[in-house]
Amino acid sequence: MSVTVPSSRPWRRTLLLALGATWASPNTVLGLVAGIAGMAFGARPRWNARECAIVFHRWPWGPGGAMTLGNVILHTGDSLDVACSTYAHRAGLCVEAGIQLGDHERAHVYQYMALGPLFLPLYFLCGGISVRNRFERAADRYAQTGRGWWPW
Template sequence: MLLVLGVVWTAPNTVLGLLAGAVGLAFGAHARLRPRDCALVFQCWPWGPGGALTLGNVILHTGTSLDSGCLTYAHRAGHGDEPGIVLADHERAHVYQYMVLGPLFLPLYLLCGGVSVRNRFERAADRYARSGRGWWPWSRGDGSGRR
């Protein structure tokens, strides 16, 4: 029941993702339903610097497999030597965040710094990808050393 409510609550974001994904289909993207991630993934999405972008229950991924490894935001920013994570796990955390925050997600995400190591949403997604817990952006112990 909560899953259905989350999907409905974030539907406006999902519609944006579906529109972007549909445009990508015309340029070679492929859609694949990933129930574990509660998302429709558009793989080989033809635009962007690489990686993935989540919009509601849609993930736009420039690669061929969301199960690929990647570095955490902190590692890329030189804030320490962290082990790699799986991109699917990181993006699943964003799906969960969207399902709780719905239309509030994007404004809050941008207020927290956008695509940046400083963004608590990204730190939480990395934490979840490393440990399988802590996807909520305001969880204690976000790994930033700040409270």
């Protein structure tokens, strides 16, 4: 599912983003709490308009990479403009070119804005952090092609 808004009507895109951010706000609050907690250990927040999210860079916990909660991205590195592997590639299911981490996480932001508080229960029902999870496969597809962030 992709929303394309004519450039002659940018107010529609702004309205859709505002409604999506409002719908995702319960998850965004969780991300802000985690990000603010990380600030005591060196995390630094920055608004990223491209990702439609506040990104906490140098977030101190986790194995590396990034995690999205609503319109917040918790990232252990300094920049989302880094290459990473798709879930299918890492699992050895196929050989695929690398993707950009920011593109993958942006897909999750869009998924949160569409599903709001339903995102986390659906994400975990679909398998959590795994190659089998349709949310992760859709985010990888979006990062590869710029389309297809919707998981169904």
